Amino acid sequence: xxxxxxxxxxxxxxxxxxxxxxxxxxxxxxxxxxxxxxxxxxxxxxxxxxxxxxxxxxxxxxxxxxxxxxxxxxxxxxxxxxxxxxxxxxxxxxxxxxxxxxxxxxxxxxxxxxxxxxxxxxxxxxxxxxxxxxxxxxxxxxxxxxxxxxxxxxxxxxxxxxxxxxxxxxxxxxxxxxxxxxxxxxxxxxxxxxxxxxxxxxxxxxxxxxxxxxxxxxxxxxxxxxxxxxxxxxxxxxxxxxxxxxxxxxxxxxxxxxxxxxxxxxxxxxxxxxxxxxxxxxxxxxxxxxxxxxxxxxxxxxxxxxxxxxxxxxxx
Numbered sequence: 001x002x003x004x005x006x007x008x009x010x011x012x013x014x015x016x017x018x019x020x021x022x023x024x025x026x027x028x029x030x031x032x033x034x035x036x037x038x039x040x041x042x043x044x045x046x047x048x049x050x051x052x053x054x055x056x057x058x059x060x061x062x063x064x065x066x067x068x069x070x071x072x073x074x075x076x077x078x079x080x081x082x083x084x085x086x087x088x089x090x091x092x093x094x095x096x097x098x099x100x101x102x103x104x105x106x107x108x109x110x111x112x113x114x115x116x117x118x119x120x121x122x123x124x125x126x127x128x129x130x131x132x133x134x135x136x137x138x139x140x141x142x143x144x145x146x147x148x149x150x151x152x153x154x155x156x157x158x159x160x161x162x163x164x165x166x167x168x169x170x171x172x173x174x175x176x177x178x179x180x181x182x183x184x185x186x187x188x189x190x191x192x193x194x195x196x197x198x199x200x201x202x203x204x205x206x207x208x209x210x211x212x213x214x215x216x217x218x219x220x221x222x223x224x225x226x227x228x229x230x231x232x233x234x235x236x237x238x239x240x241x242x243x244x245x246x247x248x249x250x251x252x253x254x255x256x257x258x259x260x261x262x263x264x265x266x267x268x269x270x271x272x273x274x275x276x277x278x279x280x281x282x283x284x285x286x287x288x289x290x291x292x293x294x295x296x297x298x299x300x301x302x303x304x305x306x307x308x309x310x311x312x313x314x315x316x
Contacts, residue, residue, distance in 0.1 A: 017281050018069035018142045019062055022165055023055015023149025024127035025074040025084050025097065026106035030266060030305055034114045050305035051087045052108060053127065054181055055149035057267045057306040061274025061296055063092030064308040067281055071096055073139060075130040077104035091307065098134045100126035116262035116301060128155035135161050137168045146174050147277055150181030153197050154189055163197065170200050177203035179273050180210040187213060195230060203280075204231045205273050211236045220244065221251050235290050237272050237297070239265070243290045253287035260298035267306020271296040 033045040059072040075098040076084050084105065088095040106127035111119045130152065140146065146169040152158040169176050178201045180186060186194050191214055198204065204227055206214060211223040211234070220236060221244055227234035228246035236244045238257070245253035275296030279289035303309065 017067075017144045018071060019059075019067050019145050019147065019277055019281060020071045020073065020139060020143045021055050021059040021062070021147045021149070022073045022130075022152065022162065023058070023147070024053040024106055024124075024151045025051075025056040025072070025076050025088075026053035026108050026125075026127060027080060027084075028052030028108050028110055028266065028305060030110045030112060030264065032112045032264060032304065036113075037111070046304075048304060050307070051084060052267065052306045053106060053149075054151060054179060054267075054270050054306075055147075056084070056088065056093075057270035058147065058149070058179065058274040058277070059093045060088070060091040060307050061271045061300070062278040063274075065275040065278035065292065065296060067278040069142070070094065071139075071143070073130075073134070074098070075100050075126045075134065076106075077126050080105045087307075096139070098126075098130065100129055103129055110264075110266045112264050112266065116265045118264065118266050124151070124155070127151065128158045130161050131157035132161050132164055135164050135168075137172075139165075140168060140172055140174055143169075143174055145177065145277060145281055147177045147179070147273070148201075150179050150194075151185070153194060154182070154185045159197060166198075166200055175202035177201065177205060177273075177277060179269070180204070180206045180214065183207075183209045183213050186210060191216075198231070201231050203233045203235065205235050205237070205269075205276070207237045207239070207269055208241075221246075225249055225251050233286055235276065235286065235293075237269055237293070239268070242294055243272070245286050245290050247286065253290065255287065255290045255294050258294045258298035260301050262301040264304045265301050266304075268297045268300045270306055271300035271308070 103126040106125040109121040152162040215223040217223040224236040224246035242257040243255040272293035276293035279292040
């Protein structure tokens with residue numbers, strides 16, 4: 001297999017049971033502020049620059065959770081490609097990064113308040129410039145599961161790539177999971193377009209807000225059940241409330257939350273996704289995999305940033 005121009009191919013043999021994540025890589029600027037934001041003046045904050053991106057975070061959590069072969073396809077700005085690639089390799093992820101010479105790596109400013117809730121300011125940069133030329137069916141060689149970050153669906157080039165990846169995976173019998181990623185972006189794209197773009201996926205992993213938006217139902221359990229008629233398995237994360245597992249139109253498991261002292265909720269959903277997929281690859285049931293996801297989510301909120309250790313505060 002020849003990599004498209006600009007992509008870094010990680011060396012190493014293909015292995016059965018691999019997880020391929022296709023999604024976003026970002027540079028996160030996390031600002032934790034104990035006081036309410038003071039408009040027009042200064043607010044004291046602890047600020048760190050960290051590696052992030054929903055797709056990259058999920059891949060790192062999958063590797064941390066025991067998946068021996070995790071691969072990540074994403075597009076990054078040439079200026080920070082080496083930094084992101086090195087940190088992914090340190091996390092146990094094989095980076096397949098496309099270097100973009102025109103756009104910088106996506107940047108997310110995460111404002112985290114005293115309750116650990118975060119608000120994002122997002123510059124998608126190179127992330128949503130991932131395009132069909134960056135895809136090859138050979139990327140699925142040795143892959144047992146494909147995971148698509150929902151952010152890919154919010155621009156035309158990356159949405160087209162996601163469609164190709166989904167179709168090629170279905171042709172090979174590789175199950176596909178999708179993280180809807182953003183209620184705000186789904187509303188802008190349109191629910192019908194989002195659901196059409198994910199037709200054929202085996203697993204959908206929304207949070208409660210996304211599940212309600214995608215179904216139009218106010219009750220989260222009802223929303224989860226309805227989504228499991230669109231895909232075989234819908235797993236809805238509830239933050240500190242645990243998770244719901246729905247299959248074939250009915251909620252089949254309610255997963256209890258794992259207690260945690262939260263300092264930053266950035267990446268908690270990505271942690272759930274990574275650990276959930278690693279557990280499925282290891283043969284766990286959906287309910288057991290969701291329990292593993294909740295444990296990872298609880299761990300994630302106890303550190304700053306979206307990666308397993310919360311490390312990486314060196315400016316790229």
